[in-house]
Amino acid sequence: QVQLVESGGGLVQPGGPLRLSCVASGRIVSINTMGWYRQFAGKRRELVATITTGGSTNYADSEKGRITISIDNAKNTVYLQMNALKPEDTAVYYCNADGVFMEDGERVAAVYWGQGTQVTVSS
Numbered sequence: 001q002v003q004l005v006e007s008g009g010g011l012v013q014p015g016g017p018l019r020l021s022c023v024a025s026g027r028i029v030s031i032n033t034m035g036w037y038r039q040f041a042g043k044r045r046e047l048v049a050t051i052t053t054g055g056s057t058n059y060a061d062s063e064k065g066r067i068t069i070s071i072d073n074a075k076n077t078v079y080l081q082m083n084a085l086k087p088e089d090t091a092v093y094y095c096n097a098d099g100v101f102m103e104d105g106e107r108v109a110a111v112y113w114g115q116g117t118q119v120t121v122s123s
Contacts (some may be wrong), residue, residue, distance in 0.1 A: 001026050001027060001103075002024065002025070002026035002027055002028060002095055002097070002101050002110075002112045003024070003025050003026050003112075004022055004023070004090050004092070004095055004096065004112055004113060004114035004115075005022065005023050005025075005041060005114060005115070006020060006021070006022045006075050006093065006095050006115065006116060006117040007020070007021050007093070007117065008020040008021050008117065009048070009117030009118050009119045010118070010119070010120070011120045011121075011122065012085055012094050012119070012120070012121055013017075013085075013121070013122070013123050014086060014121055014122070014123055015044075015084055015085065015086060015111040016085055016121075017081065017082065017083045017084075017085070018082045018085060019079060019080065019082070019118060020036065020079065020080040020082070020093055020095075020117060020119075021032070021077060021078075021079050022036075022077065022078045022079075022095030022114055023075065023076060023077045024076040024077070024078075024097045024112070025076065026101070027075060027086070027102035028097075028099065028101055028102075029099065029100040029101055029102060029107055030100045031053055031073075031076060031097050031098070031099035032052060032053060032098050032099045032100075032115060033051065033052045033053070033098040033099070034050070034051060034053075034071055034078035034095060034096065034097050034098070035047070035048075035049065035050035035057050035067060035078070035096050036049050036050075036079070036080045036090065036093060036094070036095050037093070037094045037095075037096065038052055038091040038093045038094070038119075039091055039092050039094065040090075040091045041091075045070045045094065046060070046069065047052070047060050048060055048069075048080065048093070049063065049067060049069040049080065050069070051069045051070065051071045051078060053071065055071070055072050055094065057069055058100075063113075066082065066083055066084055067080060067081065067083070068080075068081040069081075072077050077096075078082075078097075080093070080094050080095075082119075085119075085121045086102055086121060087121045087122060088121075088122050089097055089121050090117065090119060090121050090122070091118075091119060092115050092116040092117065092119075093113055093116060093118075093119050094115075094116045094117075095099070095113070095114045096111055096112060096113045096114070097112050098100050098110075098111045101114075115121075
């Protein structure tokens with residue numbers, strides 16, 4: 001199967017930076033896009049940013065200029081650099097990978113998600 005594991009979350013003070021990482025591993029044939037989403041308590045999961053393996057990025061309008069997404073294709077790893085964090089950034093952050101994977105011996109187009117990492121911005 002395929003696993004995505006996020007890391008880097010935790011408690012950070014307002015105004016501080018934080019860098020999240022997400023590594024995809026397992027039966028990966030190819031990845032097209034990796035992304036970060038977040039879910040506030042009691043809300044639906046929403047887009048933060050996505051990046052293709054070619055380097056094309058897409059950011060939520062509210063996060064442009066404060067957040068940078070990057071990818072290391074050789075490591076199947078996506079990063080999210082967040083700066084000037086605010087208490088309202090407190091959420092569970094999830095990564096995903098959109099690509100082609102081996103499932104039951106067949107190549108299947110699918111999207112896999114990580115388990116999420118909690119980011120809490122508080123003094």
